[in-house]
Amino acid sequence: xxxxxxxxxxxxxxxxxxxxxxxxxxxxxxYSIFSYNTSWSELYTQWLYVVLLSIAFYVxxxxxxxxxxxxxxILNK
Amino acid sequence: xxNMNQNRRTFLKDLGLATGATLLASTPFLSSCDEPKKSxxxxxxxxxxxxxxxxxxxxxxxxxxxxxxITAICDTYQPSIDEALKIVPDAKVxxxxxxxxxxxxxxxxxxxxxPTLHHPMTIDSLSAGKHVYCEKSLAFTPELCxxxxxxxxxxxxxxxxxxxxxxxxxxxxxxxxxxxxxxxxIQGIRAHWFRNGSWLRECDPKDDRHxxxxxxxxxxxxxxxxxxxxxxxxxxxxxxxxxKRIMGMGSTTYWKDRRNIYDNVMLIYEFEDGVKMSYxxxxxxxxxxxxxxxxxxxxxxxxxxxxxxxxxxxxxxxILQMINQLEKTTFKAVPFAGTSWAPETxxxxxxxxxxxxxxxxxxxxxxxxxxxxxxxxxIDKKPxxxxxxxxxxxxxxxxxxxxxxxxxxxxxxxxxxxx
Numbered sequence: 001x002x003x004x005x006x007x008x009x010x011x012x013x014x015x016x017x018x019x020x021x022x023x024x025x026x027x028x029x030x031y032s033i034f035s036y037n038t039s040w041s042e043l044y045t046q047w048l049y050v051v052l053l054s055i056a057f058y059v060x061x062x063x064x065x066x067x068x069x070x071x072x073x074i075l076n077k
Numbered sequence: 078x079x080n081m082n083q084n085r086r087t088f089l090k091d092l093g094l095a096t097g098a099t100l101l102a103s104t105p106f107l108s109s110c111d112e113p114k115k116s117x118x119x120x121x122x123x124x125x126x127x128x129x130x131x132x133x134x135x136x137x138x139x140x141x142x143x144x145x146x147i148t149a150i151c152d153t154y155q156p157s158i159d160e161a162l163k164i165v166p167d168a169k170v171x172x173x174x175x176x177x178x179x180x181x182x183x184x185x186x187x188x189x190x191x192p193t194l195h196h197p198m199t200i201d202s203l204s205a206g207k208h209v210y211c212e213k214s215l216a217f218t219p220e221l222c223x224x225x226x227x228x229x230x231x232x233x234x235x236x237x238x239x240x241x242x243x244x245x246x247x248x249x250x251x252x253x254x255x256x257x258x259x260x261x262x263i264q265g266i267r268a269h270w271f272r273n274g275s276w277l278r279e280c281d282p283k284d285d286r287h288x289x290x291x292x293x294x295x296x297x298x299x300x301x302x303x304x305x306x307x308x309x310x311x312x313x314x315x316x317x318x319x320x321k322r323i324m325g326m327g328s329t330t331y332w333k334d335r336r337n338i339y340d341n342v343m344l345i346y347e348f349e350d351g352v353k354m355s356y357x358x359x360x361x362x363x364x365x366x367x368x369x370x371x372x373x374x375x376x377x378x379x380x381x382x383x384x385x386x387x388x389x390x391x392x393x394x395x396i397l398q399m400i401n402q403l404e405k406t407t408f409k410a411v412p413f414a415g416t417s418w419a420p421e422t423x424x425x426x427x428x429x430x431x432x433x434x435x436x437x438x439x440x441x442x443x444x445x446x447x448x449x450x451x452x453x454x455x456i457d458k459k460p461x462x463x464x465x466x467x468x469x470x471x472x473x474x475x476x477x478x479x480x481x482x483x484x485x486x487x488x489x490x491x492x493x494x495x496x
Contacts, residue, residue: 032399038392046394053396 021057025050117144119456124149124183124207126174126198127190128161131212135187135239136164138445145452151177154287174198178205185235185455188212191290192302196221199236203228208235208455210448214302214472219494222476226469226496235460237451238468240310244450245443247383247432248311251371254431255315259385260373263316266354267370268308270300273363275332292336299338300358301479302472309346309478310471311369311380312354319470320346320354322489327482331361344478356478383437384428466496 026043029050033042121144125132128150139145150161151171158170171177178186178201185208188198196216202209209229215238216222229236242248255263280288290296291303313319325344332340340361346354371378376387392398438445454461473494481488 028399029396032395034395036392036395036398038395038398042394042396046396049394049396053400 017061018054018058021061022050022054024057025053028053117453117456119144121145121185121452121456122148122183123185123187123452124151124171124177124180125161125168125187125189126151126177127157127188127194127212128152129154129157129189132157132187132189133161133164135189135210135212135444135448136161138448139187139452140164142449142452144449144456149177149180149183154284175201178202178207184208185210185452191296192298193217193296196225199225200228203232203234203236206232206234208451210237210239210451211468212239213306213468214238214298214475215468216472217298217302217476219473219476219491222469222472223494226465229460229465230462233460235451235454235458236465236468237447237454237461238465238471239444239447240307240468240471241443241447242307242311242380243314243443243464243467244446245380245441246437246446247380248314248443250432251378251380251385252314254385255371255373255378259376260371260378261375263352263371263373265352265370265372266312266315267372268305268312268354268368269357269365270304270308270367271358271363271365272360274360275334276360277334292334292338294337297338298476298479300340300342300360301475301482304358305342305344305356305478306471306475308367308369309354309356309474310467312346312371313470313474314467315371315378316348316352316354318348318350319490319495320474321349322347322487323474323477323481324487325356325478325482326485327479330359339482342478342482344481346474346478378431379428380431382428383431383434385431386426386428390426469496 029043029046032038033040039045123139123145125136125139125147128136129152132152136147139147147165147168149169149171150158150165151174152158152161153172162168162170169180174190177183186198186202188195188202188209188211190198190212192214195211195214199209199211199215211225214222216225225236254260276289276291278288286293286296291299297303323344323346325342327339327342329336329339330341340359342356342358344356346356348354366381368379368381371380374388376385378385393401450464477488477490477494
């Protein structure tokens, strides 16, 4: 069995992707506060939902990248 | 009339309940809600008069308090003595409470005998220089309650009455929040206590009045002194007023046995501003259980459930509303989409906790806390007028309610019973 080596550059890329998803989730939270006229304290009180949403965005983004990668490799063959 | 109204308006204000700080000063129970019992190094010697079922309940807490030692018990009913000795096997036994009071080593007395005996036992205990914890109600008539209170003031001893909600952290926190305007202005108070049981205990017929004193009019005022006094006191504590007039009706509708007390009561206590406190109790249906509701224009407290309900239900967080909205928009055209993963916006408003339940002592109804405070006050020799007055007025309210039912008339709160 071959060892899977994940280069540091790749790891950094994934962390940045996750950070990006976290920022987007926070922007989503802020927009929802504005839209529904709820308390701005939800920027921090709803941190758990923001974290969950970040993970959901990251998973969705990863699936999308995986799909694009698969399509690209099929087209290249 | 003006003076009477002013007296009612200020009866608690003068005791320093106007602000949160003074509330804490006069009711130091808030800080003790989750503290383990600590030994102060001093031990209070306590005698128990009337170690029946309630007396033994108090004894279980007292015997666990490192600052307290039960050194004597007194009863005329041997089975109660036998059961009590299982808790405190080394306690000295008396059959005459006066002999117990002669014991100079005893510093405090817990009175858990039937209510007709509370007045003479309290008077004699205070006269003997003992601190007194007297189970509710303080006495059997408003006149005797007043006499007991005056004796307390004259004695310089500590006197607590068994109104355990005074020490319960939920009730204390609720009163703080009411003072701070959490529910706005109180518009109504509702209290009820529903049970399903006869109160009868099996015993030798010759011991019936000794064991089942609760069902006999000459020994008990039934639901008013056994149950109502607790909850009426909550109403006046919240409102910071005494009611101006009282009306009520009582009857025996279900437990038609040898009892001559009511098993079905309903009363209204009206305050001078028109706000009413209603009280209902039935002991043949337990569906509604026990609760007090303090109804304000902004919200409602239900302290037995440790809940506060706002009139304006807070909306769900914006992020949840947004997710729900997106989900409805995205999936409405997809017939196979099943259960939503996104939590719904609040369908059923369950209110807010008054006190974080994790901070409450499991199984405590406040009795243990009140006893701890009594022991501490007795050791420190610090009478607490506020506590004594709450006990006094709780009894008077219940007794006047009983009188209103018996005489079938509206009673104006007598001026002579205002302290």
